[in-house]
Amino acid sequence: DTGVSQDPRHKITKRGQNVTFRCDPISEHNRLYWYRQTLGQGPEFLTYFQNEAQLEKSRLLSDRFSAERPKGSFSTLEIQRTEQGDSAMYLCASSVPPNNSPLHFGNGTRLTVT
């Protein structure tokens, strides 16, 4: 068990550029989550996958955001036409059922949009 891995750790981009983040969950975890966290705040839910199916999306996930989990293993989160307001830490987590099982979080990807 190597834990949840996220890449890159840091990303600096100019406004208007596209960025893509990757998350590798714990191998036997079929549930995968993306959260966004701004400084001094709690994580905000973005989206949830069970295996390859995206089952839930937050209203925070605007049309510029897209997430995939093509083979039910790793996941990518893409932000198109980045805006300064997208600057945040993007956290990935994975878990197994049932709902009292804890989420295991990665170290996050810190995005800075200049």
Place this chain on the structure above:
Amino acid sequence: AQTVTQSQPEMSVQEAETVTLSCTYDTSESDYYLFWYKQPPSRQMILVIRQEAYKQQNATENRFSVNFQKAAKSFSLKISDSQLGDAAMYFCAYRSASLGETSGSRLTFGEGTQLTVNP
């Protein structure tokens, strides 16, 4: 929608002393789970303790314990014999016990409490 509120943005405690972090939540559900997560400066979120709403007994994990008051929708975390390594941001979180695969799986977090441990 469920909400979680942590009314203490910052708390401090002397090493070896006890501190209690507050959390309240709002839900119309009767069955759910509550969690406390710790986020040290390294940023990886770590589970501290969890509580099933149907259990009356308060959860305990070594120096960490909770005071779960279901009627009051309160879920406080007590840290005994505080250590320097306990310094972190602490988040209270709620999760539905719904069996539906498309609902209730998300964790809803509070705003967090920054805990400082003074030597």
